[in-house]
Amino acid sequence: xxxxxxxxxxxxxxxxxxxxxxxxxxxxxxxxxxxxxxxxxxxxxxxxxxxxxxxxxxxxxxxxxxxxxxxxxxxxxxxxxxxxxxxxxxxxxxxxxxxxxxxxxxxxxxxxxxxxxxxxxxxxxxxxxxxxxxxxxxxxxxxxxx
Amino acid sequence: xxxxxxxxxxxxxxxxxxxxxxxxxxxxxxxxxxxxxxxxxxxxxxxxxxxxxxxxxxxxxxxxxxxxxxxxxxxxxxxxxxxxxxxxxxxxxxxxxxxxxxxxxxxxxxxxxxxxxxxxxxxxxxxxxxxxxxxxxxxxxxxxxxxxxxxxxxxxxxxxxxxxxxxxxxxxxxxxxxxxxxxxxxxxxxxxxxxxxxxxxxxxxxxxxxxxxxxxxxxxxxxxxxxxxxxxxxxxxxxxxxxxxxxxxxxxxxxxxxxxxxxxxxxxxxxxxxxxx
Ligand code: SF4
Ligand code: SF4
Numbered sequence: 001x002x003x004x005x006x007x008x009x010x011x012x013x014x015x016x017x018x019x020x021x022x023x024x025x026x027x028x029x030x031x032x033x034x035x036x037x038x039x040x041x042x043x044x045x046x047x048x049x050x051x052x053x054x055x056x057x058x059x060x061x062x063x064x065x066x067x068x069x070x071x072x073x074x075x076x077x078x079x080x081x082x083x084x085x086x087x088x089x090x091x092x093x094x095x096x097x098x099x100x101x102x103x104x105x106x107x108x109x110x111x112x113x114x115x116x117x118x119x120x121x122x123x124x125x126x127x128x129x130x131x132x133x134x135x136x137x138x139x140x141x142x143x144x145x146x
Numbered sequence: 147x148x149x150x151x152x153x154x155x156x157x158x159x160x161x162x163x164x165x166x167x168x169x170x171x172x173x174x175x176x177x178x179x180x181x182x183x184x185x186x187x188x189x190x191x192x193x194x195x196x197x198x199x200x201x202x203x204x205x206x207x208x209x210x211x212x213x214x215x216x217x218x219x220x221x222x223x224x225x226x227x228x229x230x231x232x233x234x235x236x237x238x239x240x241x242x243x244x245x246x247x248x249x250x251x252x253x254x255x256x257x258x259x260x261x262x263x264x265x266x267x268x269x270x271x272x273x274x275x276x277x278x279x280x281x282x283x284x285x286x287x288x289x290x291x292x293x294x295x296x297x298x299x300x301x302x303x304x305x306x307x308x309x310x311x312x313x314x315x316x317x318x319x320x321x322x323x324x325x326x327x328x329x330x331x332x333x334x335x336x337x338x339x340x341x342x343x344x345x346x347x348x349x350x351x352x353x354x355x356x357x358x359x360x361x362x363x364x365x366x367x368x369x370x371x372x373x374x375x376x377x378x379x380x381x382x383x384x385x386x387x388x389x390x391x392x393x394x395x396x397x398x399x400x401x402x403x404x405x406x407x408x409x410x411x412x413x414x415x416x417x418x419x420x421x422x423x
Contacts, residue, residue, distance in 0.1 A: 054332075054340060057355050061348050074416070084414035087423075092391055092411070093359065094422055099294065099387045100355060101303025109423050139303055142348040 010039045011065040011131040015124060016055070017112075018048045018083075021072035024114035029121050036121045037128040040068075047071065048109075049082035053093045056107060060140040066106045066131040068124070073111040083111070101139055105130040150251070150277040151198040154223070157249060157276055161221055162190040167247045170221035171209050173202040184209065198223075200255040205370045207231035207324050210241055219245055225253040227368035229269035230402030231324035234366050237402075240327045243271075250275040260369030260382070263287045271404050287367065288390040290383055306351065312377040313350040319371035319381050324402075325361035332356065354384065362388030363411040366402030395419070 017023040023044050029036060045051055048071025059067045069090060077083040090109045098104050108127055112120050158170045174185035174195045182201045186209075187193055207228050213220050224232060229248060235241045250272030253261075263285040269275070294302060317333065320326045333341045333353060341356070342349045358381075365385040372382045392399045392410050399410065 053359055054352075054356055057352055058340075061352055074420070081414065084416070084418065085411075087418050087420055088411055088414050091395070091419070091422055092362065092388055095391045096355070096359065096362070096384075096388060098299065099302060099384075100306050100351075101299045101301075103299060111420070111423060139307075140348055140351055142342075142344075142346065 009136065011128065011136070012063060013037075013040045013066040013068060013124070013128060013131055014059045014064045015040050015042050015068040015070060016045050016048065016051045017042050018050075018071040018078075019044055019046050020078040021076060021114045022048075022070035022110075022112040022120065025112045025116050025120040028114065028117035032117055034117060034121045036124050039128055040124045047077065047079050047082040048086040049079075049089070051086065053089060056093065056097075057140060060102070060106075060137060061142050063141060065134070065137040066108075066127060068107075068127055069109045070112045070120075070123075071109075073113055076113060102137075103134055105134060106137060148198065151196070153276050154198050154249070154251070155193045155196050157274065158187060158196060158221065159190045159193045161247065161249075162188070162193070167219045167221035168216075170196075170223070170249070171206045172196045172223040172249075173198070173204070173206075196223075198251060200257055203256060203258060203373065205231055205322060205324070205368055207235060208322065208327075210235065210246065211327065213245070214240065216245075219247050221247040221249055223251055224248045224269045224272060225251050226264065226266035226269055227366065227370075229271050230266060230366040231368060233271060233402045233404055234324045234364060235327060238325075238327055238364070248272040248274075252277050252280040254280040258369070258373065260372060263289075263367075265400070266403075270402070288386060288393075290380075291387050291390045294383065294387070306354070307347060309379045310350040310354050311347040313354065313379055314377060315345065315350060315353060316376060318374040318376065319379075320357060322370045322374045323361060324366060324368070324370075325364040326357070332360075354379075354381065357381075358384040358388065361385060363392060363409045364401050365389060367400075 017026055026042055048069055051069050056067050071083045071086055094107055097107055110123050161167045169186055169188035172185050173182040175197050176183050180201050182197055184204055184206055185195055205228055206222050236243055250269035252268045254267055265285055267282055268279045362385050369382050372380055396410055
């Protein structure tokens, strides 16, 4: 499982952001001209509970080095209860991924509200740094995506 | 022939004669001394085909799904694990209790490894018990998971990678599992493309992880998935990991018991921990 890190390698990080909070937070970060790493790709989802745990495994399979799931703070969900299910789901999923050998930093979940532009910037910057330190992910990856 | 076997045959004969059930699912002998296979007895003249011995290991509950839309009762011989499988299917709204007649068989003689960690040797639900209840044993269900957790992340990854590299995706582990009772499985939805058809380790791992997650909070720990796997992949070691976490986070948790407890992933509380976030 050794990997040659090519020069200039940048991690691919997929951030699932809920339409009502985190995506708006990211938007606000943009409006305020905040700088955050380019290697984070934002995927807008209607609710953090839209993120099927299988999206996460598929992301690793298809070449992501880290995955982030973000949604509204508990109590703020646009659909009232969605993020409570997200919380349970990923609480177990994270442990299962670790059990299967994925580094805990490669999969993270966060609550970020629509007004927390700075928190969005800080979170993705930090995650990006952590993933850079870990290097490219080879676990679960399909050969042709490496 | 043993006493219980005789009693079982008499019971089934009686149930068929008075039309309580249309047929009974049990086990019968094969040409191999150490193997039995499921038997479907609808004629009271055939009841002598039924056997009860330490080789009666296949799970029978899932065959009842074929009768989901039929009228009248069918009989099923249930050991502890079969009865929990029936509970699972009833709780998942796949079967109606009133369409089943359960013939309970306490079980204390099986020689499979998986049975060493069994905590319900007596059926948890039944209509009629054949034989005497046996003593339940204490077992540490999560000892193996603990050993796995003690390994490093890379060691665990290599362990699962080498195991899943053998998987031939026969889906036997899915087909036998009482918790896998969806009418259409994600793995068969080719056009949606959840699961690639390529035979490579990455795809097998995706299958393995997804299967685990889909059944993890409803697994009754019957061990059938491991028994049927032709490639000897210890698949229950995955679901047991999820159950261990659930036990640690939400208190004692066992599935397939008639206690009306909902699967943990189907509900939430406001106070759930989010320290992982
Ligand atoms: S032990 Fe295996 S076959 Fe039995 S319920 Fe659990 S996952 Fe399904
Ligand atoms: S039974 Fe074994 S070989 Fe077949 S799909 Fe399941 S894990 Fe793979």
